[in-house]
Amino acid sequence: MAILSEFYLLLSAAVFSIGLYGILTRSNALVFLMSVELMLNAANINLVAFSFHYGNVTGQVFSLFTMALAAAEVAIGIGIVLVLYRNFEDIDVTKAATMRW
């Protein structure tokens, strides 16, 4: 017996909310990055779940693309974190607030 699609969606929603909570509350850049990854993966779960539900592989293919993109994004994100640390001696995102008007 297959697992109902609703459970996948619930899982996805939970992961997404955890990620969102992390973004809104944490100021550590690494945690921030992890939270973003969580949200991205929540979307991936949705893609795969709907793909399975409708018997169409397009969603799964897209989730592969997304994973590749996420990897690239993490590479850039870690790079930014490193630069952040080099310039501010810290990885607290709230301190780096000079990129505005």
Added chain:
Amino acid sequence: MAIAGPVEALMAVALVGAFVVFLAPDDSAGRIATLVSLVPVAGSLWMYAVFDGSGNGLLGGDLAFESSAAWIALGRYEVAWHVGLDGISLPLLLLTTVLTTLALVSSWTPIDERQSQFYGLVLLMEASLIGVFTALDFFVWLVFWEFVLIPMYFLIGVWGGPRRKYAAIKFFVYTNVATLVMFVGFMALVFGLGDSVSSFDLPAIAQALRTPGELGTFFGIDPGTLRLVAFTLMFAGFAVKVPVFPLHTWLPDAHVEAPTPVSVLLAGVLLKMGTYALLRFNFTMLQETAIANAGVIVAFGVVSVIYGALLALAQQDLKRIVAYSSISSMGYVILGLVAFTPYGFGGATFQMIAHGLISGLLFMVVGVIYNETHTRMVGDISGMADRMPWTVGVFVAAAFGYMGLPLMAGFAGEYLIFQGAFASTVIPAAPLVTGVAMFGIVIVAGYLLWAMQRTLFGEYRLATDYDVSRAPVHDVVPLVVLLALVVALGVQPRLVYDMIQDAVNPLLHGGVLPWW
């Protein structure tokens, strides 16, 4: 119908010339640009010689040098490359090409840095101006209309006077916002026409709008109100370019800051874009609305005439004087357009040409004096006639031309407008209104004579430390050419007037107009 013709050739020459000049070394850019610009002059003169168009280009007349090619589709609207000339556009095309060449020559002395960019931008502007006066598809026309601003912005902002950035940004933003307003108005009409039109072809739209019952509702606005709204938006948009009181304040700033050759083009050609568009759009497509609101429109014209002239009287800067007087002169064009008589339309169009030549001449001659004295303030100069006799001679002639001296082009334009407006059945209390507007000719004489008395005559005195000598020949040649043109058109206005009259007459027939 040809896909490309002489009009495209003129544009291409100016455009390619512009890029060649961009790459040319600074010290030869002026000469190269002038030589290049002679090609459009020769071309437009040839077009004038063999011109075989008749009637109004938007109202089913025979266009000369017409070419058209399908381009792109936006939704269900076809956008086509469509250009052509009728009796209204050809004189303006001639004005553009001739004035550009003369402005280029008059730049040789004052422009002494970044020459290749300067001359390239002027040629670029010429190409887009040719487009404005020949395009017959709204989309194509709009692209050229907007593109004119770009070279102008840089010409004022880079080579201008001390407050050039302020002036350039003001000019750009003001006229750009105006275009937006106008665009909204025009698109409302196009959508209101619904299935009647399937392209942005101006003749098709004009003819559809002049057919009773074609205009439907748009956005829940009934046709009558839609016409009024569209007319108001388009009038406001074009009035900025003309400029009409109270939308004129960008003009004096732009003129004062712009280098003289740019002022020549600004006053000589760019302002005519506004009145040309008013004639082509508001007074061709929405005649009913224009006639119903003639009283309001004519008030804008008359106030511009008197108010502009009064402001000119209060100025101390020679360029500012000429700038404000342009507002005054362009007010006459509004008066002529709203009269809805043969001489009203014809005179207004003729006045565009006449004012283009004369204001260009006056700016140029002020520029020549500025080249030698490095001041334009009335109080700083006196007795220039002593040092620069021929230049001052041209100054006096130009000033009298501006005052409407008979047998010069300005008189012909103004007289025809007055004649047309006086007998108008559209303007309320036409004789009285015309009489009030005509008082402008007294004030214009007042401030020009006063300015001349103080700067040109009396004992020689100069507040700046420059050694004034006679102007170089290449500064005087454009003045003489322009003066000759002004006199030729004054003695024989029919050189261009016949084709203008032929092109404006259809405006008075057919469509949704009442019987007259």
Added chain:
Amino acid sequence: MAGVYDFVPAVALLPFLAFVVSLFAGEYMPKRGAEAGIIATAGSLALSVWTLLTVAGITGPATSFNENLYTWVAGGEGAVTLNFGILVDPLSALMLVIVSLIAFLVHVFSLGYMNDEGETGLPRYYAGLGLFSASMLAFVFSNNLLMAFMFFELVGLCSYLLIGFWFREAAPPSAAKKAFLVTRFGDYFFLIGVVGVFATFGTGLFAPVEGAETLASFPELAEEALAGSAEEAGVNTFGYDPGTWFTILGLLVLGGVVGKSAQFPLHTWLPDAMEGPTPVSALIHAATMVAAGVYLVARMYGFYALSPTALAVIALIGGFTALFAATMGVVKQELKQVLAYSTISQYGYMMLALGAGGYTAAVFHLTTHAVFKALLFLGAGSVIIAMHHEENMWTMGGLRDRMPVTYYTFLSGSLALAGIVPFAGFWSKDEVLFEALIHGLGSEGAIGTLLLVGYAMGLVAVFFTAFYTFRMVFLTFHGEPRTDTARDPEPVRWNVKGPLTVLGIGAATVGFINMVPVAEVTGREIDYLHKWLAHGDISVTTTEHYGELLHTFAGVDPAELGPVAPGAVSLVLALAGVGAAWKLYNVPDPEEHTDKLGGAKTVLMHNYYLDEFQVWLATGVTVPLARAADKFDQGVVDGVVNGISSVSLFGGSRFRRIQSGVVTNYATLMTLSLVLLLVVFVVAGGVV
């Protein structure tokens, strides 16, 4: 018909050619361009005389000519066609001769006044003279109102150029500006009138043009409209009663006349215009600019004769100006100033005559005045050469013995100006007053009274005219020399004496062309000018026709009265004036009597404060108004524009504070916005 009429355009084109030649080649000519002008005006004179003879019928049958030669603008579609054309009838033929004669003599005189005095800038001077003559001649033979206006304006331009000839000094450019501006103010009304006439009648022709299709003239159409209905005549009267509307148009055109002919209240430019070279003053006063105004009224007299109101206004302006200017002439100290005011006064007489229905008298006075005023100005020029450009009469005296040719010719001109029999001015001025009197007595109603008022003012002015004229003569030529220069004046050459002699003889004799009182007494028909103007090919420009119009439409009729008694009255007054001047000023050491006038002297010296008033209108009213408009423009109109930009700048400066730079805040905003969007969709019922 190939004949003299084919050459009439050349009458104006020759001086125009001289203008071009002098301007561009004058530097290289021995006389700096004078040659071109002299040859051209001599040519014009010859052609004009030939034209006059042809019109008179001496070279063949009497003819006249009226044709459109050149289409300036063709409107089509029911719009009027604007043409240039030539009208040669007795009036214009006579005027062509006068103008080209004076222009020719002024050119010759200029050799002495300008070349011999070593002036610079002569090519410009002669070019100006050439253009001046050309414009005036073209104005004279114009066959329609628009063409007349155009050359009328060009005349104004030339006066500007020539009055301001000595541009390095302060006063001449100012006077030139004033001359152009004041006349421009008049021309403003004239231009409205021109536009109105074309809009009303669809034509501006002075006289009908015969051809395949006869083109009617506007005075004829006006006559038809008054006689019948306006629609029948095809006349648009803009909702007014035809009579009222024609009066309005006539008065508008009259604005230009008042400006150019220096009538009250636009006369103020003329005395200032004395800043120009003296030969130019002669040209302006005698034959060109000032004459243009009066000539215009005469030219379109068929139109004015339809309106009693317009006639009364013309007569009153004329009569008042004649008296008003004469009183100011009495106190002036400078030779040319006296002459300037006399010009204003004399043109007032012509206007009086025209207003009173004395068309012939006006043309007669125009003719004689052209001769004697040119003479007086050239004579004054001769004195000024002799006095090394000193113009104050109180520094002269006793020049009679030292420059006899100038004295006797000047005396001839002065006798003519004062109106002493048998010099030219007597006959013409007498006729002007006579016409005013008989028409004043003969006309019913208000216009008769008004004409009599005009007559009275003109009659009083006769005394003043004679007085200031002879005050001038006595102060300049009689008594003992009051300065060293006057004791040893600079001699003048043939080029000064020649024109003076010609005009001096003219001033004495030209009146004989129209001796009405003598004709009346002797019963012989020697009133040639009357006959000249009474008939002609073009019947609508004859005095016969004008007489009918005056009678039918204006109610102006002559009373039965002989010309001898009124003539005697004015002669007695003139002699009284001369006598008064004799008693006061023909003494070895005359003194200023003006102080005895008390307060009146100050008023007169200040020209009744009219100049001050007009300057105040310009600098005290218009300039502050312009400044206020400028403040309004910079403050309010441009202020709104700059205000809008300030508002957006300010708004931006506040709004950008949302951009805190803290990533968490951005994330919060995004989340909240997303939630908000979802809520909206839910409430709105979801996406369609």
